[in-house]
Amino acid sequence: MIARPTIRRLSGHVIDLIAAGEVIERPAAALKELLENAIDSGADRIEIALLAGGTGRIEVVDNGCGMTPDELLLAVERHCTSKLIDDTLVQIKTLGFRGEALPSIGASARLRLTSRTPHADTAWLLAVDGGIITPPVPTAGVPGTRAVVEDLFFATPARRKFLKSPRVEAGHAESTVRRLALAAPHCAFLLRMDDRVVLDLPVQTPLSRAQAILNETDALHPLDEQRQELHLTGFLAGPACTRSTATGQFFLVNDRPVSDPVLKTAIRIAYRPLIEPGRQPVVALHLRMPMEALDVNVHPAKTELRFADEAAVRSLVIGALQRGLGRGAGGGGQRISLQRARPAIHYPPPESHPPVTPVSPVPQRVQGGFADTGETFAPAARRLEPPVAAPSVSGQSYPLGAAVAQVLDTYIIAVAEDGDLVLVDQHAAHERLTHERLLGQFGAGRIRAQRLLLPEVVDLPSRQADQLLLHREMLSTLGLEIETFGGGSILLRTMPDLLQGSDPSTLLRDLAEELFDDPDLTPGDASAVERRMDAAIARMACHGSIRAGRRLNADEMSALLRQMEQTPRAATCSHGRPTWLKLSRTELERLFGRIR
Known part of the structure; x- marks a missing residue:
């Protein structure tokens, strides 16, 4: 025994x-x-x-x-x-x-x-x-x-x-x-x-200390928002400034460094539509709140805590970060790192060079597209429809400056107001503009759609077709009206206005993959649908944007820059890649060996 x-x-x-x-x-x-x-x-x-x-x-x-x-x-x-x-x-x-x-x-x-x-x-x-x-x-x-x-x-x-x-x-x-x-x-x-x-x-200001700790000198933007007794301050880097791990994320609660899942989740949600999957944002946040509203005596290490109202904290952080990130392209861009940007310069044959036309930084009046040039765009590269006419020149600032050329029919070269060189990826930039317009229409209740003159038949694997039909009501809010056409075929009757000219079959296949690889997605599950909605709209924006290789004239390039300056989150495309980069005079002189 x-x-x-x-x-x-x-x-x-x-x-x-x-x-x-x-x-x-x-x-x-x-x-x-x-x-x-x-x-x-x-x-x-x-x-x-x-x-x-x-x-x-x-x-x-x-x-x-x-x-x-x-x-x-x-x-x-x-x-x-x-x-x-x-x-x-x-x-x-x-x-x-x-x-x-x-x-x-x-x-x-x-x-x-x-x-x-x-x-x-x-x-x-x-x-x-x-x-x-x-x-x-x-x-x-x-x-x-x-x-x-x-x-x-x-x-x-x-x-x-x-x-x-x-x-x-x-x-x-x-x-x-x-x-x-x-x-x-x-x-x-x-x-x-x-x-x-x-x-x-040394003893420093909060901004200087954050710059030193995060190893970021000019990419940090201040944050200061208050909701009742919750006060959130700190600094955040734009979505084009990311890292492969979360080592660039710092959280303070009442001056105490913490590692909290509520705050981590809020940051992930706020940045999710803006950065590439697998990348991590750079932030330093400080939340101040009444002592009675949290418990710091959770673990002997004192890095964990519990909030009395997790939902209020999460809502404040997500909203504040989204507002902080919701600035036009003039609100901050990405400078080229000289360590990773020694350019390999290729000179195409002279006849393939696009025309170099100096453009005034004063925007043209935009009507039916980038500018009212009368030119017909190719399918999937239709002209952009701006929400308003371009602003007047008096007292207006144009951080992205004047477009002076297009190279490789893909990148716009501009000179900023301060003399810096600006490079713009036209597809990435237009993709963000289209994305924000689609989001605006969706937020207003429904994405505006146009009925196709001849409905499009799209053949899909039966599983994808069944899933699309299962969620046809949700798809209709995206401007896509579908019905079964037998077997794995789908009949598409409408397309979003902003996507006219896109390839319907490729769009539906991509949406089927984007929306319905989530096994938890079921009809009527609003939270599950919401998890995938922005990704679906991002995929639609990609299909509705002008492509690399599309030659633009001077007015179109200028109009694109002006709209980027007015569009929230325009520093990155829908997949989190930068839409524009900047080279200062010092960086150019270093590239050419004039200084060290």
């Missing part, structure tokens, strides 16, 4: 080791706790030195308020803190508050704390080795606190086996410093790794 187990009380040492495993899982976690203590101490300068990514040594020096000998002893005792003003765990205004960080580090490593208050005659040194405390002794030291951690996890060898290489651990540590540095622009940060300076940040 198996002996009956008995319940026993764990020793204080074992309790400390268990708790340490929750708080300190890798060097970056220990560094995070030390940095939070330094920021909470009122420091305006923090220096960090790491060896082997923190696996060898972690040192954090601050010029904060310091600690007395008695406070040093309490600081390494579990659940002792100076940061809670009451016992409700609601009014938490500091980064730390649980009183677990230093005891956890001391339980699993060798910890040395040297601290001195501003008016003390001497500093005091306290040592903790695997939970064993050596009382404070006088020592030399300047006001502030110096924390040194060595032999991390020597007391918990099982945890040490799971450490990654020093290079990987260094990456996590640097990310930790960057997150906290973003949260405290009032504080200078110096980070050394193996005697190499990695970060040297």
Whole structure:
């Protein structure tokens, strides 16, 4: 028979080791706790030195308020803190508050704390080795606190086996410093790794700190919106500035760096119509809200939280980002990176060169297309129908400048007002214009359609045809009226006005793939349909846009630039690719070797 187990009380040492495993899982976690203590101490300068990514040594020096000998002893005792003003765990205004960080580090490593208050005659040194405390002794030291951690996890060898290489651990540590540095622009940060300076940040404005942390100098746009007691500020990069991972996304809630699924989801939804699948936007957001409206005491690491009203937070973030992104092409573009844009120049035969016609930056009056030239466009490259006539010239700004040429029958060359060179992809730009018009009509209730003189018969695989017919009511709101024609054939009776001239069969096949590869999509499921609607409209916009290879005249090029400046989200096409790029004089001179 198996002996009956008995319940026993764990020793204080074992309790400390268990708790340490929750708080300190890798060097970056220990560094995070030390940095939070330094920021909470009122420091305006923090220096960090790491060896082997923190696996060898972690040192954090601050010029904060310091600690007395008695406070040093309490600081390494579990659940002792100076940061809670009451016992409700609601009014938490500091980064730390649980009183677990230093005891956890001391339980699993060798910890040395040297601290001195501003008016003390001497500093005091306290040592903790695997939970064993050596009382404070006088020592030399300047006001502030110096924390040194060595032999991390020597007391918990099982945890040490799971450490990654020093290079990987260094990456996590640097990310930790960057997150906290973003949260405290009032504080200078110096980070050394193996005697190499990695970060040297002075006291900065929030914008300068965001630019330094995100490695973006001129692509960030400010954000400031308030809804009742929720206040969202921060900076966002345009949709043409993306990364392959989410390392360029930073979230603060009441000055606390967090990793929250609600905020991540909101950002993904806001950027989804604008960026390529698999790419990640670049943002730094700070949400301020009443302390009573969230719970930060969710996990010992304090990076997770719960919102009392997740829907309100999600709605504010999505709406604010969409409004921030909803600017015309004049609201910011993408400069060419010289490291990835050494152009290979190809010269086509002279007879294939399009005419180079100087164009005034003053827009032409647009009527039936880009400009009223009387020229007939080829199918799938019909003339654009602008919503209004072009604006008057007085006091008007034209950031994309004057179109001067078209090259390869695909790219428009323009000179901006500041003299910079602007390159426009005509298909990508027109695709965005068409997309926004389709969205506007859809938002008004229904996309305007025109009945075909001869209905088009489109043959599809039976599964796709059945799905299209199953959702014919939804398709009718997109301007596509269909009915069965037997077997896998579909009879198309109407096409959206903006897509006249497009190939109906290709359009329906693409829509079948775009809309109905979602197994959860069922008739009447509004949320599921909404998930795919913008993607479907984006696919329709692509079919209704002028193509690369279509030669434009001077008036058409100029009209395209003017409409881009007036159209929301015109910096990228419907698939997230840039519609225009800019080269400054400095960048041109560097390309030609005039400067270095």
